[in-house]
Amino acid sequence: MQPLELISFKLCPFVQRSVITLLHKKIPFNIQYIELDNPPDWFLAISPLGKVPVLKAEGQILFESAVINEYLDEITPPSLHPATAIRKAHNRAWIEFGSNLLISQYLLATAKTPEAVETQQNDVLAKLTILERELNHTPYFNGENLSLVDTAFAPIFMRTALLSRYLSIDIYQKTPKVRTWANALLAVEAVQQSVVTNFPELFIDFLKKSNSYLVQ
Structure with a gap:
């Protein structure tokens, strides 16, 4: 799998949720840190809400930590969700x-x-x-x-x-x-x-x- 690209802010707890999932499931990824009080133009151009985390995956831009974690879970079994x-x-x-x-x-x-x-x-x-x-x-x-x-x-x-x-x-x-x-x-x-x-x-x-x- 090509490493995923996660865009982050060093103190963001919502980003941390996704990093934990990536590390626990041993999913290859790269992380790029930005300053949220001075976000670069390229970030604002790809982030619909202007917030982190943002994940670049399979040519798509994903945002919101819960959504990102669901995606990460689905592409790497076994699931971190219950069965029912x-x-x-x-x-x-x-x-x-x-x-x-x-x-x-x-x-x-x-x-x-x-x-x-x-x-x-x-x-x-x-x-x-x-x-x-x-x-x-x-x-x-x-x-x-x-x-x-x-x-x-x-x-x-x-x-x-x-x-x-x-x-x-x-x-x-x-x-x-x-x-x-x-x-x-x-x-x-x-x-x-x-x-x-x-x-x-x-x-x-x-x-x-x-x-x-x-x-x-």
Whole structure:
């Protein structure tokens, strides 16, 4: 297979979802990083939404991480989705929930006042409580095998690990099953290798430049 071309931003959690899938399934790919605050014209010309990730594959341009991951999964068996239609739909629904949790986490990380931090922290905690009720398997979302739900949530857990040192509470205190799942995913080699080597420094530096109250 000709290596796929993934266009990325070094801190984007949605891109990271696709990188985890590519690495776990051992799909040959090249990655090109751009600056989202100053995207090149060639990128804007090919990205309908002006966002990453964008994947160049088979002469086509694919966008949106969930769509890209579905494509990657379909071209390289075995599938990272459950076998039945209802379980696939169930997993896709929780991937969407993960996208909403990522947004809540971003709003917490970039909150600029103590009041905003408290509001967004409560929102994240509420979503983690909902997630806790859904987790019935170990070590991963569906059990023994990594799935696309896992690749969708791993970026959240990686950022939570970095943010935890700045939070006044243990974010997983009331969600032990989420904690166990997070620890399992952070131990996966494909997850560990899915970001640039200086990701922690870049992430905290981004928060400082965003005037995040947490890292002041």
